[in-house]
Amino acid sequence: MLALISLLTLAPSALSAPIFGLSIGSENAAATGQTSTLSLSDVQSSLLRPALFARVAYCSSASISNWTCGEPCTSLSNITFLQSGGDQGLIPLYYVAHDASDNSIAVAHQGTDSQSILSILNDVKFGLVDLNVTRFPDTAGKGIKVHSGFQQTFERTADGLLAGVLKGLSDTGAKKVTVAGHSLGAALATMTGAFIKKSVDPSVEVSVTGFGLPRGGNQAWADFLDSDVGVQYMTNQNDPVPIVPPRSLGFQHPSGEVHVVDDTQQNFVDCPGQDNDNCSTGNSVLKVDVSNHKGPYFNDLSFARSQCSD
Numbered sequence: 068m069l070a071l072i073s074l075l076t077l078a079p080s081a082l083s084a085p086i087f088g089l090s091i092g093s094e095n096a097a098a099t100g101q102t103s104t105l106s107l108s109d110v111q112s113s114l115l116r117p118a119l120f121a122r123v124a125y126c127s128s129a130s131i132s133n134w135t136c137g138e139p140c141t142s143l144s145n146i147t148f149l150q151s152g153g154d155q156g157l158i159p160l161y162y163v164a165h166d167a168s169d170n171s172i173a174v175a176h177q178g179t180d181s182q183s184i185l186s187i188l189n190d191v192k193f194g195l196v197d198l199n200v201t202r203f204p205d206t207a208g209k210g211i212k213v214h215s216g217f218q219q220t221f222e223r224t225a226d227g228l229l230a231g232v233l234k235g236l237s238d239t240g241a242k243k244v245t246v247a248g249h250s251l252g253a254a255l256a257t258m259t260g261a262f263i264k265k266s267v268d269p270s271v272e273v274s275v276t277g278f279g280l281p282r283g284g285n286q287a288w289a290d291f292l293d294s295d296v297g298v299q300y301m302t303n304q305n306d307p308v309p310i311v312p313p314r315s316l317g318f319q320h321p322s323g324e325v326h327v328v329d330d331t332q333q334n335f336v337d338c339p340g341q342d343n344d345n346c347s348t349g350n351s352v353l354k355v356d357v358s359n360h361k362g363p364y365f366n367d368l369s370f371a372r373s374q375c376s377d
């Protein structure tokens with residue numbers, strides 16, 4: 068019920084611009100590319116491991132630090148915890164771990180429930196602000212703007228997190244970094260992924276995967292993620308989070324969407340282009356289902372604290 072109330076408070080601002088000024092959003096073109104069907108095994112091979120890491124980030128830092136968080140932890144073997152930060156309060160938790168099965172470093176950000184993320188996304192005090200060019204000097208002059216709330220949150224842990232990743236890479240000799248998150252954690256993963264990517268040796272492969280990703284920046288940010296980072300993100304059925312903030316306010320998704328058409332039928336599609344109208348972006352604001360935000364997305368996988376033993 069509370070989730071529904073926050074959704075209703077969301078609807079007017081999400082709707083008003085498209086209804087009262089259809090052309091305002093025209094600078095941000097929607098893609099209309101033909102979707103193609105993905106099998107469950109396609110989905111598992113690219114998304115299962117990041118999903119499992121993202122799920123662990125909802126558990127307590129104490130249980131993550133000795134990898135005893137119940138099913139989310141036991142579903143991932145060969146993991147050595149390296150570092151965590153944040154406080155599960157105002158600063159969402161993140162952790163860094165080593166995955167011996169493919170000698171990679173995993174970074175995952177905790178997310179939040181649909182009610183909290185929708186109220187953040189609906190909060191007018193969080194508009195688009197310039198990406199911090201001190202941190203991303205190569206982006207100067209590109210006009211990149213990001214969601215101010217996401218950037219503020221990212222700034223709180225960025226330096227400590229990067230130090231942990233760099234130490235992990237040098238201690239283990241890993242050549243891969245997997246960055247993952249759900250919800251707010253997915254938005255943070257795009258920023259963290261971009262920051263890690265530009266800070267590590269170019270021989271290190273950085274992959275960024277989000278689940279239930281809200282729009283986090285403008286067209287230039289989406290283009291930058293496409294050209295310099297490469298993001299893959301999964302959206303579930305009629306989850307409203309991926310369609311806010313609206314494009315009419317200048318927000319745009321990067322490419323890389325995989326859409327769950329129906330999780331019980333295991334019907335998944337690959338959505339070419341940015342904001343493909345055949346996927347989440349084409350969902351009507353009038354036909355949302357907030358429970359889709361948590362999941363399950365596939366393999367009965369949902370993202371919530373209730374999945375953890377502690």
Ligand SMILES: *[C@@H]1O[C@H](CO)[C@@H](O)[C@H](O)[C@H]1NC(C)=O
Binds near residue numbers: 099101344345
């Ligand atoms: C995708 O969108 C285009 C144009 O909007 C439409 O012609 C096409 O049938 C759609 N394809 C699928 C698979 O939905």
Ligand SMILES: *[C@@H]1O[C@H](CO)[C@@H](O)[C@H](O)[C@H]1NC(C)=O
Binds near residue numbers: 377
């Ligand atoms: C792991 O941490 C949890 C939470 O602090 C604690 O209850 C548990 O005893 C620890 N387990 C081991 C094996 O150290």
Ligand SMILES: *[C@@H]1O[C@H](CO)[C@@H](O)[C@H](O)[C@H]1NC(C)=O
Binds near residue numbers: 169
């Ligand atoms: C992963 O752990 C399993 C046991 O849990 C072990 O058999 C396997 O060798 C480990 N793989 C790697 C790459 O460490």
Ligand SMILES: *[C@@H]1O[C@H](CO)[C@@H](O)[C@H](O)[C@H]1NC(C)=O
Binds near residue numbers: 200201202
């Ligand atoms: C921008 O990034 C620098 C580090 O590169 C940091 O010191 C500074 O606080 C950041 N600015 C803002 C407004 O967050």
